[in-house]
Amino acid sequence: MSQAVEIGNTAIAMSPHDEFVAKIDYTVDRAQRALLALQKPEGYWHAPLEANAEMNAEFIIFNHFMDTVDVETEARLKKYLLDTQSPDGSWALYQGGEGYLSTTIESYFALKLTGMRAGDEPLAAARRWILSKGGIVNCGTLARFYLASMGQITWDATAALPVEISLFPNWFPFNIYELGSWARGTLMGLMMLQAARPEKKIDYQRGVLELYIEPPHFTKFKQPRGKKLLSLRSALNLADKALRFYDRHKIKSLRARALRHTEEWLLDHQEANGSWGGIEPCYLLSAMALKANGYRNDHPVLKRAIEASQELIWHFGDYDLYMPCVSVNWDTGLAARALLDSGLPGDHPAMKQTSQWLIDHQIFKKGDWSVKRPALEPGGWAFEFYNDCYPDVDDSAVILSIMADSKADDAAARERAIRTGANWVMGMQSKDGGFAAFDADNDSTWLNHLPLADVEAVTDPSCPDLTGRVLEMMGAVGYRTEHPVAKRAMEWLKKNQSPAGGWWGRWGINYIYGTFSALSGLRAIGVDINEPWIKRAVAWLKSKQNPDGGWGESPLSDKDPAWHGRGTSTASQTAWALIALIAGEEGISENAMHGAQWLSERQNDEDAWDERESTGNGFPNHFYLRYHMYPHYFPLMALGRFRKRLAETAPH
Structure with missing residues (x-):
């Protein structure tokens, strides 16, 4: 049934589908403007952690x-x-x-x-x-x-x-x-x-x-x-x-x-x-x-x-x-990614300013990571303003993905940043084929039983969310499934998929986060999403959707498998699930529609989303994080990708 809405002084009849699309557009545009308003004059974003x-x-x-x-x-x-x-x-x-x-x-x-x-x-x-x-x-x-x-x-x-x-x-x-x-x-x-x-x-x-x-x-x-x-x-x-x-x-x-x-x-x-x-x-x-x-x-x-x-x-x-640390590069990379995914052009002044700021903060100093990779040239980014000894793969991969899709006034410097950054990230692949945060081959997990290690997380082994993130970065800068690094990473993800179909998330809570990152990376690098293991991941994610249309997962999932993918719906976790479905399917499923609707109905007066829950992970079972900007840029990222898929699948 059509409904009439007023645009100016003119009443226009809209179908429920058109009304839904207009609502998504309205939500995205509000969130995009609000996020741009939070950008610092230098080009970065910074919020409490x-x-x-x-x-x-x-x-x-x-x-x-x-x-x-x-x-x-x-x-x-x-x-x-x-x-x-x-x-x-x-x-x-x-x-x-x-x-x-x-x-x-x-x-x-x-x-x-x-x-x-x-x-x-x-x-x-x-x-x-x-x-x-x-x-x-x-x-x-x-x-x-x-x-x-x-x-x-x-x-x-x-x-x-x-x-x-x-x-x-x-x-x-x-x-x-x-x-x-x-x-x-x-x-x-x-x-x-x-x-x-x-x-x-x-x-x-x-x-x-x-x-x-x-x-x-x-x-x-x-x-x-x-x-x-x-x-x-x-x-x-x-x-x-x-x-x-x-x-x-x-x-x-x-x-x-x-x-x-x-x-x-x-x-x-x-x-x-x-x-x-x-x-x-x-x-x-x-x-x-x-x-x-x-x-x-x-x-x-x-x-x-x-x-x-x-x-x-x-x-x-x-x-x-x-705060436990300063999350400036992480917030900047993800905020910029959300703006790009929601339709902001890569040559927009805000994106050019961000690119230049990131170029200026690339690290060309050998840190502790070089003990395991002495021949690898530096080129990563840290999580914080100051941490040259410990650039990390996660931040670097996100930053490179936005550098690939945006412009900078100094085109040569941008190309150099992408080339050296991608070389460093791919060079940090561990022998098992996966990727960790700060080091390669840091997998002596027996050390988690040391008396000093009561948080049981003193090592930095490969994890699905990082491995998926690197694949997504590789896809953004032009690599595909035939690249040796991609092949080994895909095999690692296939081997480390849970029996239920999802992937564990080391730095976010938890299986929703890992599955979102893995599916995003696999899609970006060019994996056939009709393969059974991809379908199994999508089916698992759909099975965890809450009756209200959102997704949530409690930190209890770190210790109790019954909580995998279970919890009160949150803005960031619903966004992750929606992004994962868009990556894992060709069309738009009812689950994705309900997830997008959940987000569009819960935008607050600040044009972001409310979220008090901790959805970030520091040490599973022992230390959790609440990123105050997660419920702004992740929903925008998800709805931006959803809007693009709507346009791609609309009848012409």
Whole structure:
């Protein structure tokens, strides 16, 4: 049945199909204008990246350790902690999740450092919850180092990390380059910190003695145990005891040499802005380690480090959020991709400006990745403003895909950026055929059973979302299925497809994210989407659509297969599913129509979409991320691709 709509003063009859198309156009155009308005004058996009209360808590602890407390900032950090406490007194890893012990202990301690008392109701509720989980004795690895540095637990309670580990040669089964970049940078700071064993003196009223069930001198801190007596973790716990024995009987000359080596490594890895590794643990722990080993706050290295630590603060109305890192290149690449996919021409001034900004931020320095790929020429991009040591494949692949579809005032520089960038990305393919984030062949997953690795994610193996992203980039710059890198990547994806049909997502939640990335890449590189394995992925995705037409997936899917593809519908996850269906099918299915309708009906007054859920992944089961711009550019990207498919399939 046709309906009449007014355009100007003229009533025009529109069919339901035409009305739907007009609604999609209207939604896309609003979102596109709003996203363009958020572009910075320099050409980039930058939005908050939120993890959990642990970030604010650790920054408060850091400032007390470093003697850099700013009362006003601390009050704003405290406000966020109090606002995010759960009704049961705990702090969770993500909105609506269960309490997480280490985060809750660190948050409790941070609030005490701000001057709150144990009898204050927020702390009383937190303490009851902590004690019900066994108390401070059960806190995690990283929390123990912060607590030990402030004299709240003994240094013997921390995982044994003799600084001599830094001297292990690269051919040794356990050396720092077998760890993922985030674990490597954190480890170097932790080892140097533990070697000094600092204990910052604080008033006992600001301490956490009340979190002990037994008196501290009777409390035995133990490392996490394996599920079985004869397990790899249990065996590595014996190695932990051996390392403790060595630490008590260390060779002084070897210790001095290792300390010099670790210090030099940290100094060599300090970025231009004074930070380390691009992420919060490295920012804070490296500075703490140097201070513990004699550096003063007015030393140029520490002065720059302290200044850099401020860059992770995001100011909101009446509170401050401390971010795990700065996601500027990621936000810029995906925002630009969404604009291009929604019809903005590649020679639009905004796209030319973005391209030039990205060209200027390409990294031509050899970082840690070159240990495994010494002959490979650099050319990637980092996630952050400053992280030359750790460009990553994910950001680089997204950026190259938009560089291929946009223009720049300096055409020669753009061509060089694409050529060198694509060469670097493809050169980072692991021996198994897949791609990881920061390193190649970083797949010694047995290291996830080390006592220091209680988050079980200290390595950086190949994953489906990265492998799909690289295939999508290769398609954008002109490669097809016959290229050797593409062939090996496609075989890897085929081999690592789940029995149900989807793919796991390492850096997003979870199977919806992995499946979206894999199908997008396979389509872009030219795989026949009528092949059975592609159809199986599409069928799985359709089976997970919610009755309301959207898609969602809970972080619970990391631990429970029953939650794979299941959860409350969210804007970003619905967008991923819609993009995946467009990639995996020739026409437009009813599922895709319902997904597009879900998005078009939920655009908010800011011309974006509301989303409080964490849909990004840091460490599965242990650390989740909420990208504040995800519910803007991913829905725009999805509806832009959907609109294009509508036009392609419309009868002529």
